[in-house]
Amino acid sequence: MTATAPAARRAYDAVKDRILSGSFPAGELLSEVEVAHELALSRTPVHEAFLRLEAEDLLRLIPRRGAVVVPVPPHEAADILDVRRALETAAARRLATGTPSYAAARERLAERLSALATEQDGHAAARDVEAFAIADEEFHRAIVTASGNALADRFYATLADRQRRMTVGSVGGRPEHLPVLVAEHRRLAALVTEGDAEAFEEALVSHLEATHDLLLGRGGGR
Amino acid sequence: MTATAPAARRAYDAVKDRILSGSFPAGELLSEVEVAHELALSRTPVHEAFLRLEAEDLLRLIPRRGAVVVPVPPHEAADILDVRRALETAAARRLATGTPSYAAARERLAERLSALATEQDGHAAARDVEAFAIADEEFHRAIVTASGNALADRFYATLADRQRRMTVGSVGGRPEHLPVLVAEHRRLAALVTEGDAEAFEEALVSHLEATHDLLLGRGGGR
DNA sequence: CGGCCGCTTCTTGCATGCAAGGTTGTATGC
């Protein structure tokens, strides 16, 4: 019944997950045959997976050597934050447009954000940082998606991947501060719903930094 | 002497060029064997090219049917402009940072932008719209590149590809207006060099629309 | 005349074979 996923996809998912989770450490030299054997596949699907991952800049293929896991570049965290700010702000700006279709989109978005915030209340109360991180990602992505810009939406997804790669390992404590983030989410939701793009950007900037610091565990001395 | 490019790369370049140039029209159903035969290659490198192009959302692979050229979505032009505004503004904002390394980057950028503007003068005088479009792309990309955000830079490159796909075909006339664009470039260059991110954004918005209209030939009447 | 079933043909998914290129380790000459 359950159609088993194509081999190429399994290979892609498996390798990507190992990279993002750090199970394949940066700098590691991977061999197609090796990975193929581990996954009980032939070289072909693994080769295809490597190609895709190279396109995402997670692997670097060296012609007759193998594939190295590219390390997280020095200011990747700051880069991601910058781009997220830019894209989310652009989304809010577009959503603030007077066009009726955007008003409807704001309506739908408001509902979804509200639901997500409620869900986050639960995760915060349960001190479940991991579940919170996922819901947090969904929250922000929902805003970008709602703006209807497919290009921005796709790119934003790759940013989320990379961010995941950085947050694992440093599971940053301080779950007691999660409720603050939810409150900020509610404020962001209100602003984007009202169509106040300027205030949204302002609130977003401090929120992104707070989230970043918190999830990375730099939330202020020990 | 000249090492011939790998087959996979040739296939990728060839197919991508045909898609972006419109030689493979949207909706066309491509077969690997067919393309492979045309390029005098085996199916393998063509298959790999298809995979990469699917990752770029230029092809859609249908499991055992073939690959269809994805049509340009309805508001892709507006989407591209929105994202370009967002990314270039973010780049200018970062470049405006006080950090010494950014001051040096602004310095280098200023020189490059100046050189490109001069080159554009030549293309404008020669009424060479195509060459101008290329130099225009380089100009804007240089700003993003200078900001040092690798993520933004890579994404920006894919936007340029897609923009190319839209501008061909409508080689929009009115080359007599090109000098105006160069003047705007010089102003943008000055603003980003001075570190005035706000004024840059404002100038950028109108400039992007002007360029867009001009290159797409919607520059008013006829 | 209309609908359905099966066959033929096309497509890709994946495995494997082969060869070229690169790296490493060793042995030899100095």
Next chain:
DNA sequence: GCATACAACCTTGCATGCAAGAAGCGGCCG
């Protein structure tokens, strides 16, 4: 002891083979 050349090994790049799945066409039956 050091440098160099050679050989063995390991890697991928690409071609091809084979089979599974999808679509379209023809014929047959109702």
